[in-house]
Amino acid sequence: MSSKEQYIGQYFGIQPQLLPQTATFFKENALLKNEYFCRQGRNCNTLSFIRSGALRVFAYQDGKEVTQWIAAEGELITDLSSIMFGTTARWEIQALSDCELYSIDRNDLNRLGDFIPNWAALEKTFISKCFLMLEDRVFSFLSMTAEERYQQFLVKRMHLFNEVPHQYIASMLGMTPETLSRLRNKNLK
Amino acid sequence: MSSKEQYIGQYFGIQPQLLPQTATFFKENALLKNEYFCRQGRNCNTLSFIRSGALRVFAYQDGKEVTQWIAAEGELITDLSSIMFGTTARWEIQALSDCELYSIDRNDLNRLGDFIPNWAALEKTFISKCFLMLEDRVFSFLSMTAEERYQQFLVKRMHLFNEVPHQYIASMLGMTPETLSRLRNKNLK
DNA sequence: ACCACTGGTTGATATAGATCAAGAAAGCAC
DNA sequence: GTGCTTTCTTGATCTATATCAACCAGTGGT
Structure with a gap:
């Protein structure tokens, strides 16, 4: 079974005998660093499995970039509103x-x-x-401190620290890069 | 068309000719104030339209109640994990x-x-x-102050202020009742 | 009418985390 | 390598919001 089929099977729980046919619908393609997967306000007509690399989902707020999510190897990426409802994309994805x-x-x-x-x-x-994952995330903002969110992130997605700039992780966790840096430092001691 | 059929049709976009049959599956029932719709850790096998009244979805964290959501008239209520996957409920709903x-x-x-x-x-x-609604909510925690979240709430769901205790609204917005009270006061002047 | 209880307000103080600013490190191009 | 850019760290200060505590206003029960 190809790696492509494995990804798809894992994600959607498709019956093995249908996998090869399903997989033919998914085309291999690549993005260079900093290229956009999708732009806010345009259509996003693609849903992708990430075979390697990482992408960040963000939007501008008061001139600043706010990172909503970072997707990495083995995960899916798309603008759900655009792919499901045909609207223009809510997010920049780079x-x-x-x-x-x-x-x-x-x-x-x-x-x-x-x-x-x-x-x-x-x-x-x-x-x-x-x-359900987003529900947990909302709850984490309602009930946890920045430090607790950081700790939880360590447990769930530590590998991202080695793959993407920390500033984006900080933003995704709802804190400044400075705060994340201090928390990391504190935890090393 | 009965009010029940209207609710259901509105929510799910069911074809008018199927509505009467669909509606027969939905039974009228009632809850008294403070009764539980569902308990965390038990099964929640019910999905309901709220014809009148309001319910709050919450969980305990460090001995405190944290309100995740408040659902009111015209909205749906359930524990999604339990109803979709048959797990025990993640939330208390009262x-x-x-x-x-x-x-x-x-x-x-x-x-x-x-x-x-x-x-x-x-x-x-x-x-x-x-x-998508939860995505917006996550973004609001990443990019907005307590005051901005309060303002946004005013626009979207002001009616809840007259229906439910403010302490739960405060919790749902990620602030203390004191802060909500001060923001309200500030905005009246 | 009175008490008890729940919920809301207000003030004083504390604190987590933001902001601002300056360096230090790490990548990357040439 | 040398310089240039981007990212990360560290320190000093500031501020939004939490916490603690007292009090006030409704509301329901008897």
Whole structure:
């Protein structure tokens, strides 16, 4: 089984016999560091598995960039509103490093339902899991200090520290780079 | 068309001719103030439209109650993880006032797919919208001050101020009741 | 009417984390 | 390597918001 098939199977729980056919819909492509996967206000018609590299989802607020999320190897990236509802994208999505992707466009994504019997249900399941993850994230802002969010991040996604600039991690965690730096320092001692 | 059918049609975009049959799955029931709709750690097998009243979704953190969400008239309430995946509930959900509900249980919810052709897709759409709402909420914690979140809340859900204790709204917005009180005071002048 | 209870306000103080500013390190180009 | 840019760290200060504490205003029960 190709790596591509493994990614897809893992994410959506597609029956093994349908995997090869499903996988043909996903095309390999690449992004160079700093290239945009998608621009706010334009359409984003692509959903991709990240085979290597990392991307950051952000938006501007009062002239500053606020990082909403960082997606890395083995994860999915898209602008959900655009891919699901055909709206313009809510987010800027930019490659933090050279990226290799397996990508499917909006039309093909919708066509998957034609031969995967329970495709809508699989999508529903997938989006529900994303919802629960965001629910946890909201709760972390309601109930935790910056230091606790940092600790939790260490446990869940420590590997990102070696892959992407810390300033973006700080922003994603709702703190300044200075605060993140101090927390790291404090924890090393 | 009954009010029940209107609620359901509005939320899920069900074809008018299927509405009466769909509506029969939803049973009217009521909760008294302070009664629990669902308890953390137990199963939550119900999804309900709120016909009147309000409920609060919360969890305990360090012995304190942290309010994740408040749902009011015209909105849906459930513990998504429990209803979707059959897990135990992540949240405590309690009536803030006497509530009238239209409720469907997990089995019937799954049975809706048997005669509503594109039911899974409708659910997918619904959950996606919830996801986008949470995305906005996360962004509000990343990029806004307590005062700005309060202002945004005023625009979106001001009516809740007259329906539920302010301490829960404060918690949901990620601030203390004292801070909310001061912000309100400041804005009246 | 009275008491008890819950919820809201106000003031004084404390503190986590932001901001501002200056260096230090680490990448990257040539 | 040498310089140039980007990122990270450290220190000094400031500020939004939390905490603690007292008090006040409703509301429901008896």
